[in-house]
Amino acid sequence: MQEFNVQGMTCGHCVRAVTHAVQALDPGAVVEVDLAAAKVRVQSQQPAAAIAAAIKEEGYGVS
């Protein structure tokens, strides 16, 4: 399980945008978004840098 702090997610659309961005990279990824905590947890074999890049491309900050 990889965990990312993601800034800028505000609503259900954002949850879907982030989830779909990660699953576009890895269709088998399990993605959990915790809006309140601004955290995204991902189960995937993809490297963290690639996942972070996919989330950033949606316009969110990742740290």
Next chain:
Amino acid sequence: MQEFNVQGMTCGHCVRAVTHAVQALDPGAVVEVDLAAAKVRVQSQQPAAAIAAAIKEEGYGVS
């Protein structure tokens, strides 16, 4: 020009969702969303009740 107070819009996805919902009802509608002010202004021949209903169906409060 009709103006609606719309609660729950938080981000660009919400702007698009509201805009598309109104334009699904009236493809020629001009829709301006002011996120900060929580206002949606619509130029359309559709009645206000129908526009409000379309926005509510997206999950937003309309007053």
